[in-house]
Amino acid sequence: MQEPTALNSPSLATHQKIQFTGIAVTYNEAQRLRGCLNSLRFCEQLIVVDLGSTDASVEIAQQCGAEVVHHERVPIVEHIREKAVTYARNDWVIFLDPDEVLPANIEDELRLLITQQPNLGLINLPRQFYFKNRPLNFTIWGKEQIKQAVLHKNRCKFSPYVHQPVQIINGYISGTLPQQPDYYLKHYWVDSYRQMFEKHWRYIKLEGKSRSERGERFYWGNWFKSIASALIHNLFTYNGIRGGLLGIFLSFFYAWYVAMSLLSLRQYQKSTEKGIVSN
Numbered sequence: 001m002q003e004p005t006a007l008n009s010p011s012l013a014t015h016q017k018i019q020f021t022g023i024a025v026t027y028n029e030a031q032r033l034r035g036c037l038n039s040l041r042f043c044e045q046l047i048v049v050d051l052g053s054t055d056a057s058v059e060i061a062q063q064c065g066a067e068v069v070h071h072e073r074v075p076i077v078e079h080i081r082e083k084a085v086t087y088a089r090n091d092w093v094i095f096l097d098p099d100e101v102l103p104a105n106i107e108d109e110l111r112l113l114i115t116q117q118p119n120l121g122l123i124n125l126p127r128q129f130y131f132k133n134r135p136l137n138f139t140i141w142g143k144e145q146i147k148q149a150v151l152h153k154n155r156c157k158f159s160p161y162v163h164q165p166v167q168i169i170n171g172y173i174s175g176t177l178p179q180q181p182d183y184y185l186k187h188y189w190v191d192s193y194r195q196m197f198e199k200h201w202r203y204i205k206l207e208g209k210s211r212s213e214r215g216e217r218f219y220w221g222n223w224f225k226s227i228a229s230a231l232i233h234n235l236f237t238y239n240g241i242r243g244g245l246l247g248i249f250l251s252f253f254y255a256w257y258v259a260m261s262l263l264s265l266r267q268y269q270k271s272t273e274k275g276i277v278s279n
Contacts, residue, residue, distance in 0.1 A: 018111045019044040020150075021088035022096065025077045027051040029098035030060055032188055037064035039102035040094060049084050057098075075202050081166075082158040094150050099188040100127075102149075106183065110150055113175050121155030121172030122148055128184040131246065132191060138243035139234045139250040141189065144179050161210035162203050200257055207261035208268030218266040226262060231255040 022040035026033055026048055033048075037060070040046055048061035051073045061068050069087055074080050077097070085093055092114065096102065106125075114120055124146040129136045136142035148166045157167040168174055177183040190196045234240040234251035241247060 018092060018114055019090045020092045020094050020107070020110070021045040021047060021090040022094045023047045023049065023084050023088065024066075024096050024098050025049045025051065025080055025084060026053060026057045026061070026098045027073065028053045028055045028057060030055040030057045031191065032099040033057055033060050034064060035101050036096050036098050037061065037066060039104075040096065041065075042107040043094065045089050047084070047087050049080060049087075051080075076162050076206060078158070078162055078164065079160050082160070085153045085158075088153055091152050091154060092150065093153050096149065096185075097187070099191075100147075101186040101188070103183055103185065109177060109183070113177070117173065117175055119172050120175055121152050121168040122166060122174040123150035124174060124176040125149045125185040126177060126179045126183050127187050129187050129189045131189060131250070133188070134246075136189075136243075136250075138239040138247045140238055140254055141250065142243075143238050145187075146176060147185055147187075148174075149185060161213050162206040164210060164214070196253075204257070204260045204264050206264075208264035208266070211261065211265045212268050212272070216265060218262060218269050223259070223262050223266075227255050227259045230258040 020043040022037075022043035022045070024033070024036055024040075024047075027050070029036075030053070037046060037048070041064075046064065046066040047069060048057075048066040049069045049071050050058050050061065051071055058068055067087070069084075071080060071083075077095075081095065084095075092110075094102070102125075110123060113123060127145040127147045129141040129145065131141070151166060152172070155169050155172045157169060159165070159167070190199075231251055231254075234254050235248070238251075239247070240251035243250070
């Protein structure tokens, strides 16, 4: 990606016309929501899709000037992104999780990139994971990460499956801001061990169908290899061993997640085969 440069006068008018809609989907996220919404204050429209929160999430959203849309509970945000984007008045949409915070003054960099690339459909932001307010620089969550955070609503297609990326429509391109601290999207990934296991168990239940849709098949030999690979890469390639007890724990946690995700694929595969036989 071309490094951000000073605006030139021919593009200034276009630059100033670019407006954003910020969207966050929330369920009992009062602890982190205000920081997320405050980082989106530059957006001309701010939307919170609430899935039935019983805490102060709705009140906080209203205090921050967001339009609150009420929706039935869904297990993952991927199930609602396509619907959520229909509420956006602007073409450019910024999707944040309630535990994410945009870097300060990022709006000028986004507008500049959009101005310079007329066929842009998606902008990736570098992302820094935090574990209980501690930035991670080890395991898979500490390696260089990006998030598909900013997109043109008419130039992308959404997948309803867990951990599957947004697809750019043919003819459009993506851009990525540099891996520099000034551009880091802060992702406050885990605040407690209980939250961590609850969140990932929810994902595991959906991994089977998601992996099947990607064309994966379950084999016991691959199961053992995948677990071993996940553990070794996290401990050594991604320096989990240097992260002390936390790094070792997260390395084993990721290996457990891979193991359970593949077992979810096995269960989904078996249920699908039974359905085909019964038909």
